[in-house]
Amino acid sequence: MMVRALFQAANVEGVNPPYDTLHLKVFYPAHLSGSDREQDMGEVPADPQLAPFAIVILFNGVNCAADGYQWLAVKLAERGLVVVIFTWVAENLPGVVALTPGVDIHKWFPGVYGTAPTASALPALLAKLEALQANGTLAGLLDLQRIILGGHSAGGRVAIENANPEFFPQVVASFAYAAHSAAPVQIGYDAGTILPLPDALPLLLMGGTCDGVIANSGDRYGMVWETPITPVLRTFREAIAGGRGDSYLVLLEGANHFSVVDPFDATTGRAFLDFAAAQPAEQTRSVVAEAVCLFIDAHVRHQTGAMEALHQRLTSDDVAISARRNSEGIASFERK
Template sequence: MSVRALYEAAKVDSATAPYDTIHMKVYYPANLDGSMDQINMGLVPPRDDDKPWPVVIFMPGTNVPVESYAWLAKALAEQGIVTVLYSWIKEDMPGFICLSPGIELANLRPDTYGTAPTASALPAIYQALTRINTSGVLAQRLDLTSLVIGGHSAGGSVALLNNNPNWFPWLKGCFTYAAHAAASTQLGFADDSMLTLNPNLPYLLMAGSRDGVIAASSFRYGDAETSSSTGRIARTFTDSIDRHQGDTHFITLAGANHFSVVHPSDSATGRQFLDWDSEGSDDDIRHCIASLTTQFILGELLGDPAARRAFSNTMTNPLIAAHDCK
């Protein structure tokens, strides 16, 4: 199967130039047909499936180049899941210019959390997807009633906090790697606070047993010293998500670290220097992440019985150190 990608841009009306533009890369199942558009412009038509495809919007970790998630986008597109990666260079905090998943900090304080979305990129990306679905290569190929948000690290936290159909009625659910819903004391929350997540949609939380970045970042949440690499992700599952329909999962991957989902890794950006060494095969870990994500989306979120069985069977993989479901 062939996977191709096209580029699009989205303007964020609430942002200030020059930090008001999101650049998107949309991966889709393609069909090489030898046409002149393909030969001349590299425009490859979509695969001729019998129905439109669901869409994933994947939120990157802070200062992690989106090319590092291309392997996952391709794996999802191969299974008929269109996947959007995006870059947004913005000022998340005064004087801190970064590659950002898009965090609306004004809505992430004790007196504002839960009143409005904290994902400032999502509305603009959804508007761009409606344009893509109207004309061009992917016209009428996207199921814009079946969108899933996912993310890594800070991007994963944004996904968790915005998995809310009251704000985004087109959402089906959320998956994350190395992300939690702990509340930062720098934003005014008390030590060791956990944010409440919307319970109306399913979640898949994946964690690495060797996550040194989460362990080293525990001071942000009131810890006096380095803490567990997976504890706050586990507490997100148990304390933050009050959903008990058998479709919400917490999975720990043995030997995986914070950047196991990133390939290739650019050590010049991000906080790779805080991470612990992974153990075992990085290729096997990524394959397991891609399988779990694909099966969760197709099975739990879209109701495919075969994908749901495959998800259950994957729990026998020796890389699965722990699995909780509710």
């Protein structure tokens, strides 16, 4: 399948310039038409036979360039999805300019958390998708009622915290890698507090057993974590009740915090905190992509055989898991 992308910009209301602009790259399944505009401008139409397209919005980690997730965006677009990555240079914290997924930290405070969205970029992204539905290459081809939120690190937290139909009824599922919902002690929470997640939609939570960034960030939460993935594990076990069988925890043996970022840029962010990966990053990305694609196919697109394939991939018996641990890097899984 041919995958193409288009660029857009969106304004975030209430943010002072020059930090009020998102730059989007929107990937879509394409089909060559042979038109003059396609030949002259490179504007390849979307494949209407695959529409309406469910949409994935990917939230980057802090100071992780959006291009580091293009590999996943392309994989998802190859499956017939529209995927949005974006760049936002803003004051992630007061006085600290960074690449941000858009986090409203004031909505994390005790007594406020859970009453309003924490995703400060999401309203602008949703508005831009509505504009794309009205005009241009993707006009009339988007399913604006099937939006999946996904992300990495802080962006993963944004995704799973805001997959709340009370705030965003068009959101239908979420997934994250290297994310958790531990509460910062600096804003008044007790050490080791795990904040609840909406728990209303399908969830895929993933993490790596060599995540040095999480392991070395425990002071933010008043903790020395027992393992590099303790808060990820606790988030799955404590932040949601589950009970529908559509929430999954997948831990990847030997993967570190940045195994899902390609190309990897060590000049920004906190890469120096990470542990060395014990598995090739290409292997980790392959497993992550397969898990995410099957998760969406099963719980959003309801494709025939997808649920069985997902469960077989992630919830087989112990013998099969042991074999995959050695060959493909799956350390463990849980489902509820």
